[in-house]
Amino acid sequence: MSSLSPKQNGHASSSRSPLSSASTSPPEDDDEGLDLASGLLEEEDPLDENGAGTLDQGASFKRIQQPTTKPSLASRFLSSPFSRSRNASPSPLVRPSGANPTTNTILSYLNNPVNGGANLQDTKDANGLDWYVEGPGRRVGYDDLTAIDWIYEYNKERIRLRQLTTNAPGLLGQLKQVVDGSQLWIVLVATGIAVGSIAAGIDIASDWMGDLKQGVCSNVENGGKFYLSRPFCCWGVNSYAQCHDWRTWSTLMGVVNKGGSYLIEYIAFVLLSVLFAGCASVLVNRFSLYAKQSGIPEIKTVLGGFVIRRFLGTWTLIVKSLGLCLAVASGMWLGKEGPLVHVACCCANVFMKLFSPSVINANEARKRETFSAAAASGISVAFGSPIGGVLFSLEQLSYYFPDKTMWASFVCAMVAAVTLQAFDPFRTGKLVLYQVTYHSGWHAFELVPFALIGIIGGLYGAMFIKLNMRIASFRTSARNPFLRRPVVEVLLVALVTALISFPITFLRAQSSELVEYLFAECRDIQDDYLGLCKAGIANTGVIFTLLISAIIGFALATVTFGLQVPAGILLPSMAVGALYGRVVGLVVELWQRQHPDFILFAACEPDVPCVTPGTYAVIGAASALAGATRMTVSIVVIMFELTGALTYVLPIMIAVMLSKWVGDAFGKRGIYESWIHFQGYPFLDNKLDDAVIPDVPVKNIMTRVEDLVCITATGHSIQTLQDLLKDHHYRGFPVIMSPRESTLLGYISRTELLYALDAATSPVGRALPGETDCYFAHQPLVDPTTTLDLRPWMDQTPITLSSRTSFQLTKDMFEKLGLRFVIFTDRGELAGLLTKKDLWFVLNEGDLDAAGKGYVGGVLREEVDGREDQRGLLGGEEEDERDSRRGEG
Secondary structure, eight states, rough: SSOOSTTOOOOOOSSOOOOOOSSSOOOOOOSSSSOTTTTTOSSOOSSSSSOHHHHHOOOOSSSSOSSSSOOOOTTTTBBTTTTTOOTTTOOOTOOOTTOOOOHHHHHHTTTSSTTTTTTTOOTHHHHHHHHGGGGOOOOOOOOOOOOHHHHHHHHHHHHHHHHHHSSSOOHHHHHHHHHHHHHHHHHHHHHHHHHHHHHHHHHHHHHHHHHHHHHHOOOOTTTTTSOOHHHHTTTTTGGGGGGEEEEEHHTTOOOOOOOHHHHHHHOOOOOOOOHHHHHHHHHHHHHHHGSSSOOHHHHHHHHBBOOOOTTTTTHHHHHHHHHHHHHHHHSSSOOOOHHHHHHHHHHHHHHHSSSOOTTTOOOOOHHHHHHHHHHHHHHHHHHHHHHHHHHIIIIISSSSSHHHHHHHHHHHHHHHHHHHHHOTTTTSSSSSSTTOSSSSSSOGHHHHHHHHHHHHHHHHHHHHHHHHHHHHHHHTTTTTTTTTOOOOOOOHHHHHHHHTTTTTTTHOOOOHEEEEEEEHHHHGGGGOOOOSOTTHHHHHHHHHHHHHHHHHHHHHHHHTTTSOOOOOOOOHHHHHHHHHHHHHHHHHHHHHHTTTTTTGTTTTOTTTTTOOOHHHHHHHHHHHHHHHHHOOOHHHHHHHHHHHGGGGGGHHHHHHHHHHHHHHHSSSSOOHHHHHHHOOOOOOTOOTOOOOOOOOOGGGGGGGGGGGGGGGGSSSSSHHHHHHHHHHOEEEEESSOOSSSBBBEEEEEEHHHHHHHHHSTTTTTTTOOOEEEEEESSOHHHHHHHEEEGGGGSSSSOEEEETTTTTHHHHHHHHHHTOSSSEEETTTEEEEEEEEEEEEEEHHSSHHHHTTTOOOOTTTHTTTTTOOTTTOOOOHHHHHHHHHHHHHO
16 A cells, blocks of 8 residues: 555645645746746756765854964965865765764755765665765755745755855855845845836826826927927926927817717716726736735735745746736726735836846745845835835734844835936926925824714725625625636726726826825815816815715725725725725815804914815825724834824824724634635734634644645655645645554655656656555665655654644744644654644634534544645636636746
8 A cells, every 4th residue: 555544535635735746847938936847946956966065065064173274374365175174064865973963964955955865885884875865855946836844944054154165165155145245135125126117108108198087288389299288388387278299089080069078077087987998907917917906915915925026026026017017097996006016016026037046046045035025115106105015014014024024125116216207207396296294283182083084984995895805795796797708807897997987087097196186285286177276166066076975985995995906905905095084174174264252272373274185195095004904103104204294193194093092892814814714725924923823722623634645765666656646635645654553754745756756766866666666664674776765755853742732832933934734743742743834724714613622533624625835826726727728937
């Protein structure tokens, strides 16, 4: 028997759901993980041709003895490449007596593709064989949709840095360290420049196409400049009504009748809006489905230690950037802030691939830290807030954020902001269009309406999340008539949005333009073409229009977020919050003007404006953001960086605090966490420390040994192991001594096992026949030339716990250590196994109360036997097949 599987149905494994077999042929564009066909995670073999390179250079942690003779002055700085160190360790092929190689020493050997067991002196000596196969085992690149082994990755990086400093002492070694450390900064600086340039291009292109819906610039005097947006076409003119170079579509067609002009402009507005939205959706569905929506839920999952290939590829970057221009220009209620984070991470991934072989790209842990730093640049250029971008990455995105990553994020965000400032896309000296400055402060009585705005923001966030999740559930159900026609759904939403938006002046404007006007003080607005600053009785009509616009914007945003177009939710939330915030501000302003002698307004000066409605819009935008995303510190910093007024930090903090409290009363998850849960991504949120965890032993949750498919130490051949991989599509298999003696020997991943078998049977390799015996434990009497030793590919030091361990402790270990799986034993005997996906399912979909009453291992697995791990990534298996046919990369 090649496996131990008492249950013939095979519902239990080392991962939650059955996936397709791992293929040794690499995808056309592998943007996550490494190329499986090219070898292992470390492309360079640390061993020399004699098998003694890296280990001979002192990969041990023993203190290096000082030389007995005094070195020369030259030898202090330059090491001779032709001489060997006096203190070099002996050859690894001969094990010295009393020498105990460390796990790190073994790791540096096992990270290379040489054949284990080659050139050994005594193949029958257990001491001579076992030492080099102990430890975590060799690794090949991660499969798609698999978790990352953080412990292994960081340990590998420490070994690499130690080898770098040990093998090259003197000035040459210092230069190598400088070159090695400079790769990260080159990638981050290049990412910042690229993100700033792309953001400037998106701002210019989206503004021009957005204004194109209402007219075109036609400078008769200079032959016409159609490529100018309306602000640049009317540069220097106080009012758009006096701008003769800007011509509406009715003017170009020669229609002078008022009703006819309105109809022509209405039709042009609707047609161009639908056209832009349709083009954006076609780009996404035809070339890269990974470019849809904001991308922040997927970024959080990737930073949490999950491999999603092609999600950060070059093609995704191109489609996301172009589609974002079209989607924003369509006028739908979406923003570019969230997608810019995805764009920034794509840029960092592309630049890392330019270094071949790249030190950063060869280590998944280093890549994740680089992505955390790059994500800060996306928010930096989106809001013109470099510090806010760093805090956004820390508070919302990053799973692991050490001090060095904060410094890297700061540099990348600063470079991106400087680049955007150099382009100055709006020719105003401002990083974003809605950046304003206020002339007056606030009064104590305004804390009451500020608190009210915060409460409204919490209610908005709670209602938005619940309604958006219901709409998303409907989209994936069979009742949705557009289930197989996502482009048609986008066209319909764009059509409805355009039909509703054009008659209402506030909705007709672009979202960034609307936020700019809502934030501004009326005395700073020279051309009130939106009709925001009306006086007298007309002000009541403005309040009503703003309130209706907020309600319509809320409804349109809930429907739009989730469509298959590049779309963010930050700017729509800001727009809705600014609308109801401005309403509250106008009401307070009207009240103060009508009753100036009221006791609350005693602090107001007679001839000085007491209430600034624009500040209420800013606080409303902050409260809406906090209600939707449940962020706090980063929102406060972003808002005061936008306004440039530190005096309003306290009101913003009060509104954000109340908004989060009210929103958390309806549910702890923000919009991004809700989408992660809805899509089924295996993301363990290590920031929710107050989550309720049942006080039960983990044996009530784990998959027990009788439900596992295990591999025995002996009794296998290459053919039986290949049949095992065909019959069971699990991510890995525990290795035990025998069917009767379930002593745990280790764990072998599917990817490593498949790679080792293919390499052994390959004609260019050992070309072993299918009947070749395989073993996972030391066999002193076998011939290594006619058998296959798979111990080098097996992790013999997996993380193990007692089956009586509490579920809380197991959860903490998964979250804090970033584990892929935990094996449970009782006095060395295999008792069960729990993977990261298993834990996620129990915490998010399993019935914890029922689990506490004694769920047996395997029950949860059987209940979700038909579930696919990639649910939500591309919308299902049909989309995956369509992507592969299109060559999506």
